Amino acid sequence: MMNIMMRVCHLSKRFGESEVLKDINVNIAEGEVVCVIGPSGSGKSTFLRCINRLEMPSGGTIHYRGENLVHEAYDIRKFREEVGMVFQRFNLFPLKTVLENVMLAPLLTKKGTKSEVRKIALELLDKVGLVEKAHVYPSTLSGGQQQRVAIARALAMQPKALLFDEPTSALDPELVGDVLEVMKNLAKDGMTMIVVTHEMSFAKEVADRVIFMADGYIVEEGKPEEIFVAPKEDRTISFLSRVLPAAG
Amino acid sequence: MTISFLNTLLPMLVQGLKLTLLIAILGIAVGTVIGSLCGYALQGNNRITKTVANTYIWIIRATPLMVQALYGYFVIPKLLGIELDSTTVGIMVIALNSGAFISEIVKGALLGIDPGQKEASLSLGMSNLQVMFHVIIPPAFKAALPALFNQFIISVKDTALLSIITVNEITHMGQNYAALSFKTIETYTTIAIFYLVLLSILIVVQKKIERKMR
Ligand SMILES: Nc1ncnc2c1ncn2[C@@H]1O[C@H](COP(=O)(O)OP(=O)(O)OP(=O)(O)O)[C@@H](O)[C@H]1O
Numbered sequence: 001m002m003n004i005m006m007r008v009c010h011l012s013k014r015f016g017e018s019e020v021l022k023d024i025n026v027n028i029a030e031g032e033v034v035c036v037i038g039p040s041g042s043g044k045s046t047f048l049r050c051i052n053r054l055e056m057p058s059g060g061t062i063h064y065r066g067e068n069l070v071h072e073a074y075d076i077r078k079f080r081e082e083v084g085m086v087f088q089r090f091n092l093f094p095l096k097t098v099l100e101n102v103m104l105a106p107l108l109t110k111k112g113t114k115s116e117v118r119k120i121a122l123e124l125l126d127k128v129g130l131v132e133k134a135h136v137y138p139s140t141l142s143g144g145q146q147q148r149v150a151i152a153r154a155l156a157m158q159p160k161a162l163l164f165d166e167p168t169s170a171l172d173p174e175l176v177g178d179v180l181e182v183m184k185n186l187a188k189d190g191m192t193m194i195v196v197t198h199e200m201s202f203a204k205e206v207a208d209r210v211i212f213m214a215d216g217y218i219v220e221e222g223k224p225e226e227i228f229v230a231p232k233e234d235r236t237i238s239f240l241s242r243v244l245p246a247a248g
Numbered sequence: 249m250t251i252s253f254l255n256t257l258l259p260m261l262v263q264g265l266k267l268t269l270l271i272a273i274l275g276i277a278v279g280t281v282i283g284s285l286c287g288y289a290l291q292g293n294n295r296i297t298k299t300v301a302n303t304y305i306w307i308i309r310a311t312p313l314m315v316q317a318l319y320g321y322f323v324i325p326k327l328l329g330i331e332l333d334s335t336t337v338g339i340m341v342i343a344l345n346s347g348a349f350i351s352e353i354v355k356g357a358l359l360g361i362d363p364g365q366k367e368a369s370l371s372l373g374m375s376n377l378q379v380m381f382h383v384i385i386p387p388a389f390k391a392a393l394p395a396l397f398n399q400f401i402i403s404v405k406d407t408a409l410l411s412i413i414t415v416n417e418i419t420h421m422g423q424n425y426a427a428l429s430f431k432t433i434e435t436y437t438t439i440a441i442f443y444l445v446l447l448s449i450l451i452v453v454q455k456k457i458e459r460k461m462r
């Protein structure tokens with residue numbers, strides 16, 4: 001039995017009148033790769049953003065290391081230092097070089113001396129195949145390269161887990177592969193990941209578990225072969241029939 | 249025509265230039281501080297500080313600078329029973345004035361930064377203060393530079409209006425000389441050249457900084 005890293009219980013979130021997350025219950029195990037799929041507006045991003053409290057949940061609990069982080073008093077920075085996030089639109093710092101982008105947060109949060117942080121940053125840039133771009137500015141990079149820098153930036157905090165919110169959705173199709181390759185390697189190295197994605201082939205290949213969300217609920221979850229080959233719920237079936245190329 | 253008038257005029261204008269510079273520099277410096285604080289308040293969500301900032305900006309924008317100067321020089325001392333010399337009033341008027349306009353510039357620059365920048369930084373474990381100083385302010389400052397320098401230039405020119413409360417800055421010194429000597433052409437041409445040189449320096453500095461930030 002694997003160790004549970006995060007326990008999400010009865011998580012809910014409303015924006016004014018609209019209830020975007022209704023009753024989310026899910027455990028994330030250490031080293032697990034969980035892919036979250038579902039139609040637009042179903043609450044996938046909100047779910048991720050509630051986990052690291054970019055949005056404060058309206059109800060429920062999220063336990064991490066025995067502490068409930070759905071609580072104003074909980075120091076969320078501790079959690080964020082250990083659980084990174086990668087965004088659809090990269091959000092690199094435009095006036096900083098690639099290397100400075102990767103080094104900023106570890107320096108500010110005192111993860112090491114400047115030369116230690118720099119060494120790790122360069123190793124990570126090498127890992128994502130961009131060490132030769134260390135001294136250029138993000139605007140000179142392709143979207144795929146920017147996203148790989150963003151992944152290196154998140155990794156520089158030496159996180160225990162990573163949240164990905166549609167990391168390849170803003171990319172030209174020919175650039176998607178490089179980013180997914182980096183993510184596959186992370187999965188292979190045992191990184192715990194929650195990945196919101198429209199890349200069904202990635203989910204099939206890499207996920208330990210697939211969660212299908214609709215209307216603020218987890219409608220169905222299971223191993224990729226269960227969800228993609230033999231979905232049980234009607235909503236899952238109709239969603240998959242729309243996003244998957246006809247079975248050949 | 250001789251240029252011997254310069255022997256008396258130039259020392260007067262140099263004297264005036266010192267005061268112009270003092271008022272402009274102190275006024276703009278204080279105005280930048282006021283403007284940064286109010287601009288920050290305007291884009292935040294504290295209703296009280298927002299209302300205070302908005303009221304201040306409204307009063308400054310909706311009254312002429314000359315009236316503010318007269319008010320500060322003749323009315324405020326009476327109301328408060330204090331003494332204020334014209335230079336102090338001049339600095340305050342320039343500070344309050346530039347502060348109001350800089351507030352709007354700062355607000356716009358801060359709001360212009362993609363919220364994704366803040367979210368990415370927070371998600372990396374940075375504190376709000378770190379996000380502000382390391383992630384938001386540098387690009388906001390870069391975006392605000394042209395408008396800021398525009399306001400600095402306007403504020404330097406505004407110091408000329410302080411002649412109405414007998415501040416002995418360049419324009420007022422020139423007026424004194426012209427009134428005594430009747431050499432209006434020479435005097436006002438020289439004054440214009442003084443401002444031209446002074447503001448050209450500011451414009452060159454602006455171009456230099458903008459080039460450096462690119
Ligand atoms: N800050 C907000 N204020 C108000 N409503 C919001 C906010 N953020 C999200 N919503 C609403 O919550 C619902 C779920 O949004 P969310 O972004 O989580 O969906 P999603 O599953 O990620 O969709 P997509 O696949 O398009 O990214 C949507 O109806 C959205 O309009």
Ligand SMILES: [Mg+2]
Pocket residue numbers: 044045046165166
């Ligand atoms: Mg989304």
